[in-house]
Amino acid sequence: MQLHNVLTGKRETFTPQGETATVYVCGITPYDTTHLGHAFTYTSFDILIRYLEFLGHPVKYVQNVTDIDDDILRKAAEVGDDWQAVGNRWTAHFIRDMIALNVRPPDRFPRATSVIAEMQETISALLAAGYAYEVAGNVYFHIDDDEDFGKLSRIPRAEMLPVANERGNHPDDPHKRDPLDFVLWQAQAEGEPAWDSPWGPGRPGWHIECSTMATEYLGDTIDIHGGGADLLFPHHECEIAQAEGATGQEPFVRFWLHTAMVHHEGEKMSKSLGNLIMVRDLLDQGWHPDALRLYLGRHHYRDVWEFHASSLEAAAVLAGRLRAALAATGGTGDPLSARGALNSFTTAMNHDLDTATAISIMEQFAIQIERVAGTGRDISGAQEALRQMAAVFGLYLDAAAPEERVQTGWEEHLQRFL
Secondary structure: OEEEEOOOOEEEEOOOOOOOEEEEEOOOOOOOOOEHHHHHHHHHHHHHHHHHHHOOOOEEEEEOEOOOOHHHHHHHHHHOOOHHHHHHHHHHHHHHHHHHOOOOOOOEOOEHHHHHHHHHHHHHHHHHOOOEEEEOOEEEEOHHHOOOOOOOOOOOHHHHHHHHHHOOOOOOOOOOOOOOOEEEEEEOOOOOOOEOOOOOOEEEOHHHHHHHHHHHHHOOOEEEEEEEHHHHHHHHHHHHHHHHHHHOOOOOEEEEEEEOOEEEOOEEOOOOOOOOOEHHHHHHOOOOHHHHHHHHHOOOOOOOEEOOHHHHHHHHHHHHHHHHHHHOOOOOEOOOOOHHHHHHHHHHHHEOOOHHHHHHHHHHHHHHHHHHHOOOEOOHHHHHHHHHHHHHOOOOOOOOOOOHHHHHHHHHHHHHHO
8 A cells, every 4th residue: 555655755655563553643622523624634544544454454543632722721711611611512522423424433532631641751751852941830842952853844944933823833932942942831821720740830732742642552653643734734743853852763653644624615614714514514404424425535635625515415426326236136147246346446545545536436336236236147245345345435335323333432432521
C-alpha cells in the first residue's frame, strides 16, 4: 500500500513497524460537533483502518478528546454552564454520530485531562533537555533550540507567525522569548480550572496533550498520525518538537496523513462563518448513513471539496444499487468470479486510498451481479466479495444496525461522558 507521507512529501510504501499497526488521530474539541468536515476526517481514517484490517494487519487505534482548551472554556462561559458538562455533552453527541455512521471505535479514547501527570513528566523532560523554559508559572517550548522545527510543514520561518496566530498562538505574551514559542503549561488565570504542578497551578497547553497521549498509548514511534490539514501547523509541528525532544527518539511518527478541508457556499466550513452542515441534521432529514459514507468516500482524503446536495442524492442511489445486488437471487450455474473486481479494488486502495475509484469498482461489480443473477449463474461468492469491499467503507448494506463492535466499543467509551 502506498500512502502520501506529508513528512517527506512523497508517496511511500507503508508497512507497519511491528505486527500491529499503530494509528493516532487528533480528536474533537467538544463544543460544537459533528459537521461534515469532522465526518470527512473520521470516516477517512476509518476507511484507512478498515482497509489495513482488510489486508490482514491488526490495528491499535487511539483518538483523543481535547476536553480542556481555550475554546471549551469560552463556550462554557457563553452558555453559562460548567466546562466539563459542555465537553461531556458534545462528546456524547459526537459518539452517537460515529455510531450512526458505523465508524469503527478507537481502542483508546482518552480525555486530555486523564493524562495530566504524564504531560507534566513530558514537560519536565523538555526542561531537563534544554528545550523549554519556565517564567511566572508558565512553561514554554523555545523553538530556536530545535533546529528541525518546521520539518513537517516546511513553512518558511518568516511565514510561520501569521499562521500560528490564526490558530491559537499568543504572540504578545510578555513571558515569551520568541513570539513563536508555544506554551507547554500555562499558569492559572482567574476563574479557570487548574491542576497542581511543579510550576504552580495551571493547565496544559494544547499541543502537549496530543503528543503525550500518542506516546503514552502507542509508544515513542508510531506508524501513522493523522488529522485535518488545518492541524499541520502549528499543532502537528509542535507535537513532533515535543515528542522527539522529550524522548530523544526519532521519528515520533513514520507517516503523517492529513485530510483536506470541506467547503460550503464557497468557503471552508467553520463555526465562525456559520456555514456548517451537521451530520445529525442530515440523518434526521432521512438520509441513510450509507449515503453519507459513500458521499464522503467519493472524495479523496487529500482533495478539497464542496458540499452539494445533488451529489448526496447520487450517493443514496448508489447505496440502493449495492443493496439490490445483495438481494438478487442467482442459480447454481457457472459462478461469477470476484477476482477481477477484488484485484481492481485493492489496486485502487493501494494507490494512496483512491476511494473514488474503489467505489466505482463496487458500483460496476454490483451492476454485473444483478445482470448475471438473471442468467441463473451462482452469484453467492460475488455477493460475499461485494460485502467485503463495502465493509472497508463501513456500509450497513442490508443490516438494520451498525456493526456490533461499533455499538459496543463506542458505548463503552460513552459511559465515561454521561
